Amino acid sequence: MTGVAVVGPPEVLAQAPVRWAIGRLDGAATTHGAHVVVADDVLADDRECVLTVALIRAEDSRSTVAAGLRDMPHEPESYALRIVADEAGGRRVVVAAPDDVGFAYALTELCGRLAAGGLGDFTPGPQLTQRPAVPVRGIQRIFASVHEDSAWFHDRAFWTDYLDHLATQRFNRFHLAFGMQYNYGTGVESRTASDNYLCFAYPFLLDVPGFHVRAQGVTAAERERNLAALAHIARETRRRGMSFQLGLWNHAYDYGYDSRHWYPILGISPEIHADYCAAAVRMLLARIPEIDGLTFRVHYEGGIHDQGHEVFWDKVFHAVSDAGRPIEVDMHAKGIDQAILDAVDKPGIRPVISGKYWAEHMGVPYHQASIRRRELEGATWPGFDAEVAGVTDVERRLTRYGYADFLSEGRPVEFMFRVWPGTQKLLLWGDPEMAGGFGRFATFGGSRGVEFCEPLSFKGRRGTGEPGRRDPYLRDDLRLGVADWRKYRYTYLLWGRLLYDPDAPPDTWRRFLRAEYGAAAAEIETALASLSRILPLVTVVHGVSGANNFYWPEMYVDLPISYWRQSSHYAFDTPAPSTWEGVSPFDPTMFYAVGEYADDALEGTLTGKYTPLEVASWIERWVAAGEAAITRVRAGLDEPPAAQLHRTLVDLDVLTRLGRFFAGKFRAAVQYALFRRTGDPTAISETVRLLEAAHASYAAIVDVVAGVYQEDLAFGVGVSERGHWADRLPAMREDLFALSLERDEALRREPPPTAKTPVVRDDRWRLDDARFVVPERFTRGQPLEVRLETGSLTPADAAELHYRHVDQSETFHQVVMDRQGTCFSAWIPGEFTASSYPLMFFAEVRRAGYQPIFVPGFNDTLSNQPYVVLHSTDLVAVTQRGE
Template identity: 55%
Template sequence: MNEQNPVTTGRTATWAMEQLVRALAEKGIAAGNPPVRLATPDEVPAADLPAVPESYAILRAADEIVVVSNDEIGVRCGVLELADRVAAGQDLAGTTPFAEQPAVPVRGVVRSFSSVDEDTSWFHDKQFWTEYLTWLAASRFNRFHLALGMQYNYGADRRGATDNYLCFAYPFLFEVDGYDVQAEGVGADEQKRNLDTLRFIAAESKRRGLKFQLGLWNHAYDYGRDSVHRYPITGIGPDTHAEYCKAGIAKLLTECPDIDGLTFRVHYEGGIPDHQHEIFWRAVFEGANSVGRPLEIDMHAKGVDQALLDAVDLPNLSPVLSAKYWAEHVGLPYHQASIRAKETAKPIPAGHEMKGITEFSRRFTRYGYGDFLREDRSVDLMFRVWPGTQKLLAWGDPAIAAGYGRLSTFGGSRGVDVCEPLYFKGRHGSGEVGMRDPYVREDLKLPGNREWTKYRYGYLLWGRLLYNPDAEPETWRRHLRSTYGEAAAHVENALSPLSRILPLVTVVHGVGGSNNGYWPEVYLNLPISSRVESPHYKGDTDPPANWGGVSPFDPTTFYGIDEYVAALAGRKLSAKYTPLEVASWIERLVADGQEALVRAQATADQSDPQVRRMLIDLEILVRLGRFFAGKFRAAVDYSIYRTTEDVSSLESALRHYRPARNAYVEIPAIVDGVYQQDLRFGIEASEHGHWADRVPEIDVDLAALAAELQEASGTEPAAALLAAPVRPSTPGVEHTGPDGFERGKPVTLSLDVVDPDVIGATLHYRHVDQSKPWQQVPMELSGQTLSAAIDGDYTASTYPLMYFFSVRHRAGGQALYPGLAADLSNQPYVVLGSTTVSG
């Protein structure tokens, strides 16, 4: 090892070698048998390493193994790969050369301090941090984001705030010279303890090669709305707010030198009204800039405008916008082809200046990448995967994780932060001391702040497949074998398809963009029947607030239910995926998962607590899949009945809904005495509770449908309506896209027809800008080629293009191209950049 080279002798490289030595010792192998040497490419020219940060190669030279990289993170990846192989029982003497490079530059995990009652224990637990951060590093994450103040939305939380510990962080950490700002009840000793802990977390993150990102998601010192704060902030007012925060951020960065970057929620929910927000934020940014070291300033993209981008333009600051990937949920890996109509821009009404930019003029930035992906942009963009879909149950699908690895750099984006399991547990003052662990059954509990260890496999898949979406399955199967023994393959084969269900449901059933209003995992029932009111969902979905009226989160790729039935009735069915196709996909996923689950139950060592935890969660996921598949089918039938008055369709709705309901009702019995009766992720109706709580509303909905059937007067079955064209088994075309387009010049796109049943196609295209609508142009057939052009006026833009095709077949069916693959992990459209070099 070259002692003069910081790449091979720095703290991350040293730490990684310590992990390898420990792994060898645990197997009774002396370190240095064979010796492992760290080197840079200039020391080992034969390495032929690509000039991509965090790449590494493993070489054999004489009797030693050489880990080669240009940087410490690459060294860490290579050395920990060797340590993982040792832990799995492999002999390093048999190591053959290999190399890897990262697909995604930013691969982050977010953990939120949401509850003084449930989170204080892990926050101050050094043993927890040692084990947890080590697993993140071994999983190849390169960023850790500790979020403070994210659990409340200033000006949006109907009941104000109670548990405000660390929300307005500065007075919980230190005194700021020249100000007498206090968090009541927090003395100097507690401040020092908090600051020391923050320093420790930052330093231990950096030691493991994780950039440390501190999220200061709230800058409100008083939440208003008659909030009764547990730790009232005193000594501050409107006249001193900005200057205090400017001084506070400078002191924080000075006291904690291992902070690499800061994340801010810069719209009104972070405590600063939208109107003239740039004045406050300029002061904060100047405070950060004054420390004199390079810092990443991550601005949550919702509501960002040019005034904020101008305010952050300071010499030591590198701004980046972080957009939501699929609203506040976990969806499929691709980025929604379009946002819901509800998210389009709107004029700012008088009196709504506090949230005018976020909720009105730039509303389209709320739940996606908005208009931030211009090729000439001056600020980078990354994504954040929010925790609305699944917070509690085990998750693990290599296909979906690899899809995120391929698509998190969409449009030249930098990567992704993933909100971890149990996110927001205890939010909105709902926490209780000792209740962070959701288990109540003694043999399943994970005491000592180790509840995160249940999800090791999920962290591993996210991290390793974001780094390399083409990683060998052995990458994760080593862990499965060590955890589940003979049942490892069956657990993998069950968990993979079952983990795909809720992200699919989220994408298609876009009933609420907010994570505190929509939780598919413990689903608060939205009725099918038009006779049942649903006040809970009315605020975040278009009327009517029932299943038929819900828009998908991607209404370009998927039909809503009433929309689908209207298209059937009008004989205007397009190539979009239908709710019945979605139901079929879910049923297939359930069948595959159920088959593997039976095998896992037969072979697993059920005396092991982690095995039991996994098998219970798999049982729940099977029932959730059956419930949602049945409900999609029932909702389509009901919509047909409402359109045609065909009573047989209403009968069919009940035939599908009853077994769906019965599947959901099986869940409370499975989890009886296993999980807390009130799983508290907040105080709103769908943020807490239990599966058993949801059953009565399902029964009310069923009863309403049954009552409608009793009252209905029969008509002839709508046979013609039900005979929808069948989607072709293949699109019947092939496409090779151009390498790029020249701005201001037409670009011609063509399809090669390989199926004689293809009779035509339409090109759909738009800029990579979610504020703009899709354009369509019919394609012309010449011989065996379909072609269409995007005109030069449209390409005269600094945005990349995105496009797909709808292909018509002779029998009447249509297909999307490229469409979604069987594993739902690809991108159903093509993105095309310009060949113009940006200035």
């Protein structure tokens, strides 16, 4: 290859994202001994270039038609691309786009092809048109530790590589969050702040005229260095075509009498707090014009008491409004009330509410059909102060862990989701099916999109950080230093590219896998896809706590099965008894709790809910598929694996053992619940057998990670935020010992009278040809007919329609569906459709000789939506694909 030419209009070539993308293309060409030449017209030496890329504005219809392009995309960030062979045997690529980001995406697509296969990936063919499925595709990085995060914050080379990868994977928003690591409030854990560096961020960045506020121990030079780093990050983010979002999650400057702040904030008081913050925000936006938006935690955990909170925020929002440019104000959804919405309604501000996708965790891609009862009930506790938390924890507790009641079609404020870092903080994740599901359902209810908290978020949280300890590995050959994010490049790729296009062709990620894993690529893809489904599913079904600092499935703090070993750890966020039996799923409409399943199984009254035994069966199938792929990888190794393959294999081994553990624990918990109801000694004996095997699988993780991971992986100070898999084993042994005693006692007793035989359901029949027939939109105030058609009905089949508004404060209504030939039909009354909310519904179908099922239900990869969402004719546009 002797050269790559990029030609286009000067105003296109001058755009920063286009220049950045051309630089990336030049880097790929260099690996093939070529270089990129840029011109605003046809090059005189064009014949020397074996690859020519012509950029055309999408609105230039004459040029696009002449180039053979049709049906131009005009949405932001879209492009059309066509490859043709030229007379000299080279390749000519014609690209049309409506904006600079669209051109950048097309150029980085060419960069990926060139790096992977040279000209072999430039086969002439039909036009490729790409449009973004999700308007907001974000990554959030959290500064949580002065010891572990300062290195990457100030490392210019880090930001070059990291932001290059994010932009190449088509993320269009980068959020750098300060102050997210502490929750100000009334509880004990809220008053023990230590590492407060950049937590109340302003005095670590600015000397605000008219105030004498400073962080003790931070010099003026250090403050200026911090501001310069922040400005650099914002500029570099914008240069790549991404928006820069600054998260100012904390406005508390003092966490209480028993906090020992490492950098006490001096010169501030309640009397000047709001005025200082407003002045600081005004100054920050002026000093860094590349800030596109600000994220605020506006409820009391961000430091501002609920009572009268609008007074403080009105001043801050006025300062944002004064910036002289449009600014997005992203408000964390928890505790938002009308007073906050009134305060943010100011010129120049584009307000957005950001809700949690699955509490503070990563679940499966759909949105919970219902939320736990605890989220619908106000909460108080000894020492509760209504002035501090009355709105968040009582009046608006509904807003805690989902989309709440924010998705009205007539809402005045836009909404988006955030995936919090609770489920997998450490292990590699990579399932294209689930990633595609996020791409389809991130715009649920017309939402703007989603932002993912990245892996390793909160590492070193709440003063647990130590210099040189952010990288979790012990071995020098596995350590990545400040580039620890590179382990997760495949995760970022799947999230970004499949948010942009959920139907992207597999080669989108397989090019990367081939470069990363060579001959093992296909098997690694299979293993990661199968095993990455386990912990998101466990999170959804075993909703023991919505808080990421109390529940970490990846390094699980054991909740006992035995009634005699109840745990206090999860008691604040899960109902009594504090055992597996009583834990509510995060979606109690779709999934059975263990005790609830045991009750219905014994009574023979199962509903269409998915049972704990079905969940265990899914996990076991995924473990089997993952293990088989891992075995094939290892069989093909002639020498020790390269570093990234080694990291990946270790994580996959951990996931297989976690899968066996959780599958076994679900099965054991069911057996114990049956024993508690029947006294059957066979059930308690089976409980012990299953739990012994489950615990053995968990214990085997210790050998897998020995000498690989640190022995104290600290993401906070709590028992479930730090430590090692080995630390969890004693509590498991205590649970097993208690169950063994119960078993022995049960075996000594007289056998109970013949008990009812439970209905065991670990699989279900399916109606694969079933489909709902409804209008594209419903008309508000008019009855809506919902028809369920299938060619495989039997004369005895029956169905019931479950429906509600897309409002998590509601429960589902049920109506029996009428049989009409080969379909079922039911009407949703006009008084119910007379609402500003979309509708959601599913059917429960019963067949003689079988247990009921839900339709549409889940597919095999849990990447679909198990209900239907329907918008009204009053909605101008719906962005969600597949609704």
